[in-house]
Amino acid sequence: MSSRNRERLSAIESIAGRPVPPPAPAAPVDLEYFGEDVFSISVMRRRLPAAVARKLIATIHDGAPLDSEIAGDVAHAMKDWALERGATHFTHWFQPLTGGTAEKHDSFVAPDGNGGAIMSFSAKNLMQSEPDASSFPSGGLRSTFEARGYTAWDPTSPAFIKRHSNGATLCIPTAFFSYTGEVLDKKTPLLRSLRCLERAVTRLMTAFKLPPARPVVTLGIEQEYFLVDKRFYLQRPDLVQTGRTLFGAPPAKHQQLEDHYFGAIKPRVIAFMSEVERELWRIGIPAQTRHNEVAPAQFEIVPVFEEQNLAVDHNMLVMEVLRQVAERNGLVCLLHEKPFSGVNGSGKHNNWSILYGKRNLLDPGTEPRQNAVFLTVLAAVIRAIDLHSDLLRTATASAGNDLRLGANEAPPSVISIFLGDQLTEVIEQIEHGAAGGSRRSKPLRIGVDTLPTLPRDATDRNRTSPFAFTGNKFEFRALGASQSCSAVNMLLNTIVAESLDYFAERLEKLAPEDFNAGLAALLKKVVSKHKRVIFNGDNYSAAWHEEAARRGLASPQGTMEALQALLDPANQKLLEESGVLSKSESASRYEVFLEEYHRKLRIEGGVALELARSVIMPAAAGMYSRLAEGMAAARDAKLRTGGAALTAVLDGLGAAIDEFSECCRELEDALRGKHEEILAALEHFRCVANRLEAQTDDREWPLPKYREMLFIY
Secondary structure (H helix, E strand, C coil): CCCCHHHHHHHHHHHHHCCCCCCCCCCCCCCCCCCCCCCCCHHHHHHHHHHHHHHHHHHHHHCCCCCCCHHHHHHHHHHHHHHHHHHEEEEEEEEEECCCCCCCEECCECCCCCCCCEEEHHHHHHHCCEECCCCCCCCCCCCCCCEEEEEECCCCCCCEEEECCEEEEEEEEEEECCCCCCCCCCCHHHHHHHHHHHHHHHHHHHHHCCCCHHHHHHHHEEEEEEEHHHHHHHCCCCHHHHHCCCCCCCCCCCCHHHHHHHHHHHHHHHHHHHHHHHHHCCCCEEEEEECCCCCCEEEEEEEECCEEEHHHHHHHHHHHHHHHHHHHCCEEEECCCCCCCCCCEEEEEEEEEECCEEECCCCCCCCCCHHHHHHHHHHHHHHHHHHHHHHHHCCCCCCHHHHHCCCCCCCCCCCCCCCCCCHHHHHHHHHCCCCCCCCCCCCCCCCCCCCCCCCCCCCCCCCCCCCEEECCCHHHHHHHHCCHHHHHHHHHHHHHHHHHHHHHHHCCCCCCCHHHHHHHHHHHHHHHHHHEEEEECCCCCCHHHHHHHHHCCCCCCHHHHHHHHHHHHHHHHHHCCCCCCCCHHHHHHHHHHHHHHHHHHHHHHHHHHHHHHHHHHHHHHHHHHHHHHHHHHHHHCCCCCHHHHHHHHHHHHHHHHHHHHHHHHHHHHCCCHHHHHHHHHHHHHHHHHCCCHHHHHCCCCCCCCHHHHHHCC
């Protein structure tokens, strides 16, 4: 038995012998620490001069322009607060096009000119910083010799303190852009799209003669993830290097019995979840729901709805906290979309809605004007998704998500809308009037009639739909677990804003006495033209894919095809005219995401080759050699019972090794070719290795198996 085999078996024994912690002693629930590491509104009111606090809060709550004159007071108060909380450094926390976050720490310490030091943090330190822009992905916007880039304070997302083992750092959420002004991050386009959508909502509500109010886009993000024991993880070079298992046969039992979903949470996992929640609550993230997901060792965490920009920032922090707390608990959090083949992968459900003042514009009601607004916004969303589903699909495109989309746990690549029976009937009435068998006996007259009674959650849940109406919001289910929510929401905001402007422009021209009739005619026109994107059935069925093709719905099958939408002149024009992305910024994102896709495939191919040659093949060959020697001894001793069967197994194993070696050569060639060849070679590679796993003595197999990683933790 090799040392690697012993490590695997030792890990199993060690985990199995881990003592179960006793239940925590009863104690009163105390949430006084919630948000204690956030420079929140309440902190601002306590620590800032009243006039300064009013101006800053007006920027945060009302979208008022930031008064740079208050930056000095804010910086001073923020520094004192951070020092009291134990912070020694500060950083501009931003979201480059890597899909993660970035930070460069600077100390508060500054020389005092007399051989001593003081703690210093100026208005300039708060407002702007200058990280190196050449070392981040830019898609050609920056060259290596063009290094200058800037971060700029985003006051709408509060500063917070990030703690580590022997100190703390003040983190200031910021935008990131180049010396020449192009955006190099994911936050700036999101903020631009929010302003765009807010203007469009205000314009439409003005056309409906509603009193002024501030539009707010809200977001709730459901985050799925896997947990594995760190000892298993470190014995899997593929997990360490790529985030997923390139080899591994699903065990006989995995998720078929559906006994893990919402099941009792294991003590070790509930301890981890509780620690995660405490960490999140301390930095003001309202984590609310936790549960087992469908696959073994898969889980989910869900926060309360928040303003969209803040929700996106918080989701980036949720992923970071999940990883850090897992590390402290001897676990590893896997956020890859498909870490284990043959079982459900992990997604991120994006629950999106719009408020106007205190009114949810996606919440149907009983008052005629409110329903007219609801139907208009609903029709605008339908139009937006039908016209621009290809653009929305780009936000879900990645090497990891390609392995997940269209499987049993994720919607397919065809973007469609689920409305449910009652709303679909209303849509049909808008187009045709009363239909046979309708619950209503008269045609629907917008602005006069009310909707049929629609209680909360009147629609069923359709887990196969990419874009589903779920009562008072839309849930976009196609996003991958590791992906930032910035891009999908930036695009969703932009395309819906364009549709709201389409309605507003036409409604503004109507005389008051013609408004209801004109709105009804406009809704009928839009519904008739764009209803093809509505589908309430099984999105996995082959019949739907055939029907979607007949309807002319876009169906990009993978990342390479999906990313082409970023180069479409019509899409680039929409993003540019909306003020969200310039043409060069759209093209740069295509280059960045395409290169990221190819790099990940090349890394996976290289890791697979190395793992096969240095780990799997030696283990199989060693066992083959020992069995061959045993067979020879058996023949010499004339122990023939069962000899023929064993010889057949050995012959099959030898053929599998030959096939495996040939696959290595094929893959080596494919690494210099197209991505389709790499993907095909990797899949073939996996199949051969999985057969080897099934034919190799369990005590000799060098890698932790699925049955161990998914069930022993």
